[in-house]
Amino acid sequence: xxxxxxxxxxxxxxxxxxxxxxxxxxxxxxxxxxxxxxxxxxxxxxxxxxxxxxxxxxxxxxxxxxxxxxxxxxxxxxxxxxxxxxxxxxxxxxxxxxxxxxxxxxxxxxxxxxxxxxxxxxxxxxxxxxxxxxxxxxxxxxxxxxxxxxxxxxxxxxxxxxxxxxxxxxxxxxxxxxxxxxxxxxxxxxxxxxxxxxxxxxxxxxxxxxxxxxxxxxxxxxxxxxxxxxxxxxxxxxxxxxxxxxxxxxxxxxxxxxxxxxxxxxxxxxxxxxxxxxxxxxxxxxxxxxxxxxxxxxxxxxxxxxxxxxxxx
Ligand code: ZN
Numbered sequence: 281x282x283x284x285x286x287x288x289x290x291x292x293x294x295x296x297x298x299x300x301x302x303x304x305x306x307x308x309x310x311x312x313x314x315x316x317x318x319x320x321x322x323x324x325x326x327x328x329x330x331x332x333x334x335x336x337x338x339x340x341x342x343x344x345x346x347x348x349x350x351x352x353x354x355x356x357x358x359x360x361x362x363x364x365x366x367x368x369x370x371x372x373x374x375x376x377x378x379x380x381x382x383x384x385x386x387x388x389x390x391x392x393x394x395x396x397x398x399x400x401x402x403x404x405x406x407x408x409x410x411x412x413x414x415x416x417x418x419x420x421x422x423x424x425x426x427x428x429x430x431x432x433x434x435x436x437x438x439x440x441x442x443x444x445x446x447x448x449x450x451x452x453x454x455x456x457x458x459x460x461x462x463x464x465x466x467x468x469x470x471x472x473x474x475x476x477x478x479x480x481x482x483x484x485x486x487x488x489x490x491x492x493x494x495x496x497x498x499x500x501x502x503x504x505x506x507x508x509x510x511x512x513x514x515x516x517x518x519x520x521x522x523x524x525x526x527x528x529x530x531x532x533x534x535x536x537x538x539x540x541x542x543x544x545x546x547x548x549x550x551x552x553x554x555x556x557x558x559x560x561x562x563x564x565x566x567x568x569x570x571x572x573x574x575x576x577x578x579x580x581x582x583x584x585x586x587x588x589x590x591x592x593x
Pocket of ligand 1: 378398
């Protein structure tokens with residue numbers, strides 16, 4: 281059994297961000313418009329540090345390189361860079377409408393970068409809330425026409441959501457988080473985003489840059505059906521529910537009501553506590569904690585009352 285790696289999150293201000301990361305999660309955030317908590321990540325734009333223990337103060341990127349045995353990566357099969365990024369996102373206002381390329385497109389057009397697949401677990405939202413997932417164009421010609429002519433009302437597909445909903449955003453999926461939504465995002469560690477539309481908003485007097493040509497290149501037509509885009513999940517006492525398994529990650533929802541026992545036999549497992557508190561093999565866990573269970577960790581006993589979103593590769 282190795283040592284749990286507790287993370288020190290990195291916070292990002294954003295024009296659309298709010299105060300819930302402080303008010304709801306108790307984090308010390310840099311201001312009143314904080315959009316993102318990068319809970320577990322080693323991306324160059326937000327490289328988390330280990331919060332305590334043997335590796336206290338070390339950046340996750342360095343740990344990945346210097347101690348591959350912690351991640352079952354001695355032979356480098358999981359890549360040169362830590363592959364996942366976990367964020368909690370507080371959208372006070374609507375985010376711009378975006379799409380991500382896949383690995384193949386990003387490799388050619390973005391200097392060898394990775395593409396991006398991501399997924400969302402809805403923690404909180406307003407009543408009758410929606411998200412933008414997919415679009416209404418039936419053919420690529422119609423897609424081009426709608427985008428070029430700015431027929432946004434027709435183009436954008438909004439889907440109703442409630443807490444506990446899970447949404448997988450494959451590359452090529454048009455998507456946007458709407459104001460009032462708090463969610464946990466599990467994603468490939470990449471920052472390649474194409475902005476399709478920004479509601480004609482101005483930022484410092486100017487519209488933000490759009491990436492129309494790239495967006496038209498990568499958007500999937502037609503979009504996955506609305507029914508297949510959102511999975512409703514419910515609390516099941518003392519249960520581990522798999523939310524998705526895709527080539528980049530597997531994500532689980534864990535509801536601890538009394539006691540859950542499992543076995544960490546993966547190269548590494550990421551955990552974010554999103555509700556309540558309890559213990560993991562006797563170590564205290566509380567809402568807002570983000571941690572990594574290293575390779576070979578073995579038996580895991582969770583006790584208390586909490587909800588955890590966990591992931592692995
Ligand atoms: Zn995205």
